[in-house]
Amino acid sequence: MTSDLNTGTEAKPPPREAGVRPGRRPGARLSSYLRPARLGMVDYYLSVAVVLSLLPTSRQGLDGASLLTSAAFLLGEVCLVAAAVAFDDATGHRDGSDAVTYGPDAPARALAGKPLPAGTLTETAAIRFAGCALVAGALCWAAALFWAPHRPLWAVLALVATAVVVPQYSWGLRLSHRGFQEVFLAVVGWAFVLPLFGLLSGKAGGLAAVEAFLFGLGPLLFGVYSNTHDAEADRAAGRPTVACLLSPRGNRLFIGALSVVETTVIVTAPLLGLAPWWFPLAFVPLKATRARQFTVGMVRGDILRGRLLGIRAHRLLVVTLVAVNLLVAGSA
Template sequence: MTSGTHVARPDTAVRPESKVRSYARLGKLDVYDYYLSFLVVLSALVLPVGALGAGTAVMLLVYLLGAVFTIVAMVAFDDLTGYRDGSDIRNYGPDAPTRKKLRKPLVAGTLTPREALWFGWTTAAVGGVLWVAAVALAPHRPMWTIITIAATFVISLQYSYGVKLSYHGFQEVFLVALGASLVVSPLGLATGAFSGFLLVQSVLFGLGPLMFGVYSNTNDVEGDRSVGRPTVASLVSPRGNAVFIGALSAAEYLIALVASATGIAPWWFAVLMLPAAALRARQFQLGFGKGDIMRARKLGFAVHRVTVVLLVVANLLAGLGIAV
């Protein structure tokens, strides 16, 4: 692993843009897929009609805003570390025409490292305050929920900065855990309860960001290897990576199938999730059958969003009592 002190010269050929837009790019505000957890949570609470009180709705909104600021801080720190160690320079450099350099403001030179650091800590502070406020507003405060929220906050900021967990082999696990936390934590605050069906949904939700993350890692394998960032793609052979991603793709639907078969989820849940499974198979075929990793990555966003819609439908059907 490199020392993390490398600083590359920004590309002055990139057109200038406003600071506001550059900060929005740094925070990846256009990638809203983690925030779709709010829809899954809301769908689990709205039925029967009147079950969701105004106070709980306000708490959920505060929690969501806290999640946005916390994740924005996380990705800002990730970009800062990637710029300093040179991996983003390599992955978004002139020899990588499929990547839009403006999406990396530090590489493009539209923000300085100092500005990125300030932005990261400011958004982290706001996110932390909002999550504390959500706990204070919550009708329930089970200890497991408070611990989960606190751990999610601390670990998110250490993902690529500070301890740099993603540089020690925990990237794939974290991506799933973060998504799962964004589902179970607000539900814990809202109901104080926990169920196997909601756990299944939280894991399926968390697998979505992982499944476009592993395709990104496949594309960025040389840059990650050059800085010692141990993603699965950088540690194994191309065939081994394909097997890994294929296994994840199959496991996603297998989770739904086992949940229905064991009674954790309604019998129809596995049937409902078939469209997402078909799209996931298409993603794998596009990435490793046709070798178009970046198109497969892009399809991954659509698969995740379809999965969210199906989870929302599942919660609404369950709320209507359609369980057998």
């Protein structure tokens, strides 16, 4: 290679790529920018699968407009979540909470998904990425509204509100720093199901409302384990999560209560005529996983293992919801 030859002239240092730390390979730039997006964490994005499986239960077909709307919604969802996470990374870098959680004194998680503490991306670049992702997400959702077969006012307003609120997690209004962290995790999940269902079907059915509620509880029921693990750093950064505000016993009771709420909704739905009689039976594997999650994470104290089981439980929930919807549609 010519760059390895001694030409007798002073070698000039390679130009630094904006936003990427010196010493990084040029090919690493894209991956450094994409890491804040957490594209491997698909749990919110599974909402589209739930919605598409719900359509036959409301006697709605899946035409070209519905597919275009769903695709644009999914892309917008990915972009908005990426913006929120990147803003959160920048905030965690500024207030020092990530240095505590991901520093040498707390090596419980790999730095691969945290480019700012790892030094592979600058704060300015992360904020620039977040801003671009936010604009892209808004444009995608505008396209979804344009292609949508139906535009009920409540669905349009919910979509606009979600696009405004999601980036405010730890930037702008900084909702997670004002005591709304747990509520935020659940509400975002609900908002990724019901508005899209309204755009595709023109209504919000009882079964759709139940499934949106259960879907939103999924990220919350593994997010509270992350909060338990990060309680010390969140407390130092002034982020008042339940794990920070309550005693360890109180936090365990809160997490157990969330699982009880999930069970109550599953059992009550058929009694209210919102789901078939066999609806609770379909969720027996999920509740067994929840019990194991609580035992491992809260009783045995393996918090991160409990979080992992919570992620698996949420994905099992999605599979269960899709299967239930297909069975309901098939028996209609």
